[in-house]
Amino acid sequence: MSSPTTIWIVILALALGSFALRFSFLGLIGGRPMPDWLLRHLRYAAVAVLPGLVAPLILWPAANNGELDPARLFAAGLTLAVGLVTRNVLAAMAAGAFALYATLGGMALAGF
């Protein structure tokens, strides 16, 4: 683990940097209209960042030493499927948690 001073430096830098990112357009551009092509790209910001962030966590989970884990893969698949069908964040989360514990529990009982 890094030293306490290093951790404080990271916290301070992240606080300032995150605020700068959040304030960037709201603060500097103000009420000026934004070009269509920029808005068209920004519509996809969330679906462009989050899936790429989460994919390695699902395929190479650190808790399983970075190797594919059937229980976690199944839980991820069910979360996605329920989310796609119901369009409901909470239902998807509940399904994922249920699938993870059911599979982990089943594997433990079966002696894996």
Add this chain to the structure above:
Amino acid sequence: MQDVSPKSVFWLGVRDGLPFLLVVAPFALLFGVVSAEAGLPIAQTMAFSVAVFAGAAQFTALQLLQDNVPTVIVILTALAVNTRMAMYSAALTPYLGQAPLGTRIAVSYFLVDQSYACASVRFDENRDWSVSARIAYFFGTVCPVYPVWMGTTLVGALVGSTIPGWLALDFALPICFLAVIAPMLRTLAHRSAALTSITMALALAWMPFNLGLLIAAVLAMMVGAQVELWQIRKNQGAVT
């Protein structure tokens, strides 16, 4: 202009923000726990949540700090995860850009995945809302999220290492993210962008400083925008 009082719009925001507590609470609890297990004192754990207020970036920084990665790389990688905040900022500017500077500073601090998700949907639905109604709605959405984020971080930091490993809390984060993403995949353009994001992030995972994720995100946005344009042209062609 539609006759909406800022007060009723504020409470609409509170109601829209409430369901996110079931995502936010486990997420912040998890951060508190992981942070305590990594050996951070409560003051630093809380400073992370209050000052940074962005779960994915906090987790990224914490992970890299444990791996003794150089400080500059820790900061740059965690900020890379947060570049989506600049995109949120840009997306809300057409709606909130005319608010006073002090208000825009406050909005910036509270600009997170949940408040953005609520605001972008409602502002688009209710284009006749005044700027002050939009501001009231925005702060309504963060009213439930913010105190619960801080409170559950503290609970997690206090409970810390007493949470048993079989609970597999490591996977709460991917499940939370997936549950948030899936309902967004409503058009071909959104699905194409998500697929590009996944394949490119995995293919470029070897790149240092999380650059792979940044490049994947930019490419995915371009794919989403192009698919949208292509579909508009196709539909126009079908009509004429």
